[in-house]
Amino acid sequence: MVWIRLHFYFWVVLTAVFTAAGATHIALAITYSELWPVWVALVLLVVAGACARAAVFARP
Numbered sequence: 001m002v003w004i005r006l007h008f009y010f011w012v013v014l015t016a017v018f019t020a021a022g023a024t025h026i027a028l029a030i031t032y033s034e035l036w037p038v039w040v041a042l043v044l045l046v047v048a049g050a051c052a053r054a055a056v057f058a059r060p
Contacts, residue, residue: 007058008055008058008059008060011051011052011054011055011058012055014048014051015048015051015052015055018044018045018047018048018051019044019045019048021044022040022041022042022044022045022048023041025037025038025040025041025044026038026041029041
């Protein structure tokens with residue numbers, strides 16, 4: 001059971017990391033008025049969503 005709980009927290013941490021990275025890229029896009037950080041942010045937020053979905057399936 002410990003492995004399942006650790007696996008869950010692993011996905012939660014990855015979700016937080018990718019969400020923060022996406023938010024940072026959105027802030028860069030707003031600050032510098034460039035378009036490429038928006039696309040990077042969208043990709044990061046999709047990855048964060050996938051990590052959150054994995055965390056839901058791995059929850060204890």
